[in-house]
Amino acid sequence: MLGLTAMTIIRLRSLFAVVMLFSIYSLLTASLFMVLDAVDVAFTEAAVGAGISTMLMLGTLMITGYREKRPAHSPILPLIVVVLTGAVLVWGTLDMPHFGSPDQPVHQHVAPRYIDDSPKEVGIPNMVTSVLASYRGYDTMGETIVVFAALIGVLSLIGIKKYTNKEPGRTEKPPESILQVAAKLLIPFILLFALYVQFHGDFGPGGGFQAGVIFAAGIILYALTFSLKDAMHLAPPKVVKVIAAFGVLLYGGTGIVSMLKGGTFLNYSVLAHDPIHGQHYGILLVELGVGLTVASVMMLIFYAFVSRGEAD
Amino acid sequence: MDTLGLFNYWVVIFLMMAGFYTVIARGNLVKKIVGLNIFQTSVFILYISLGKVSGGTAPIVSDAATAYSNPLPHVLILTAIVVGVATTALGLALIIRIKEAYGTIEEDEILAMDQKDEGRE
Incomplete structure (x- = not known):
């Protein structure tokens, strides 16, 4: 398929x-x-x-x-390269451990510790969240920064075009078409669902990355069914830029605060008297930072692309 | 059963080669980005299929579960997907700039224009 x-x-x-x-x-x-x-x-x-x-x-x-x-050169040479590479890779898999077998090398190293100890040490049921935000907090912080850096790249390459004419932007579409009514009904639930995913990520599937993307999707839906101008009025790019930077700051700041409290960078156990509570606070804060950054980066990138397209 | 156990790797390799082929054989830059994304997805599938344990369940603590899938690959790929879309956006932004500078996003035409410029200097 x-x-x-x-x-x-x-x-x-x-x-x-x-x-x-x-x-x-x-x-x-x-x-x-x-x-x-x-x-x-x-x-x-x-x-x-x-x-x-x-x-x-x-x-x-x-x-x-x-x-x-239509490509100018013949596809034969790339095809040969690809088939050869594929054949070598398939040959390489013959020694690989079989699908689903529990004694694979992947399952031997740190994974048993995450599975056995994370409910006791971090105290939240969703292991993915506890590994993401606590055990491998450094990685996740790096990735949040990469997302932020990509935003800086996109903005410096194409930027967000400002609208010079200031009249309200509902001229091109008839008001209250079916799409707009349906979107009006859907958007509150999308945003609410994003918040649920954000704050319920400790217990069920979810977390900052997903919540951020879903939240941005809600705003993008608004921009698509109404107009980009309306969306920019609702979430002005200037404010969203500040929020994107604030998310990264919140993540790093949580790490600094745990250092000031006498722990190591991003060791949340010292944030409260009880280590488990400290872990809870820490994960909540960094997930919030991730969520803010991802949501605002996605919105800004969307703004940049669409305003570029409409300007042409 | 002996060979079927490796089926997941073959699916991954097939998708990876499909993406690879798109990147090297097609001249259109947007198509190349799509190919790169297919390549990327195949790596995601590789990681996730490595993390699967037969009889295991999703790595969320519950009393009914006896074995869990490995949460580590899930974490790595979860973040990789979001970083992937951010880098895709960066690539697309570059394509837009190329389109504005050259008026085309076909690799051959861009190369031809570059060579013509060099010949003139």
Whole structure:
């Protein structure tokens, strides 16, 4: 199924269809992750792959055009390279441990500790969250900073075009079309769901990354059904930029506070009298930081792409 | 059963090669980004399928569960997906700038223009 979609993506030259198929491909991947017990990952892939990246690619196509030209050189050489590489890789897998076997090397190193001790040491049921925010807090902080850096890159490359004319922006669409009414009904629930995912991430699947993307999706839906101007009025880019930086600051600040309290960087156990409570506070704060940063970065990138497209 | 146990790797390799082929054989830059994304997804699937334990369940503590899947690959891939979309956005932004500078996003035409410029200098 996945393979078939991938093949069609390669063959099609209408880029619009390619992007739509890529969205379907992401959704299929998300269901595959679900079957493989990775609920958090499936969640993220569905929100990011099928939602945000499709939006961004469509935004790019709006500027660059929808048709792909026929490649000038013959596809034989790349095909040979690919088949050879694939064959070597398949040969390499013959020694690999079998799917699902519990004695794989992956399961021997630190994973047993995470599985056995994290409920006692961190005190929250969702192991993915406790590994993400507590045991591997450094990694997650680095990744939040990478997301932030990507935002800086996008803004410095294309920037957000400002609107010079200030009249209200509902001229091009008839007011209260079916889409707008449906979006009005949906958006509060999307935003509420994002908050639920944010603060319930300790107990069920979810957390800052997913919540941020879902929240941004709510705002993007608003921008799509109404207009970009309305969305920018609701969430002005200036404010959102500050929030993006504040999220990173909140994450790093939590680490600094735990240092000031006598622990090591990002060791939340010292944040409260009881280590378990300290872990709870710490995870809540850093997940909030991640959520803020991811949501505002996604919104700003969307603004940048669409305002560029509308300006042309 | 002996060979079927390796099926997950073969799916990953197939998808990875499909993405790889798109990147090296196609001239359109947006298509290349899509290919790169397919490649990326295949790596995600590799990690997640390594973390799966037969008979295990999602790594959220419950009384009914006897074995859990490995939470570590889930964490790594979760963050990788979000970082992936951020870098994709960066790539697309570059494409927009290329389109504005050259008027095309086909690799051959861009190269031809560059060579013409060099010849003139």
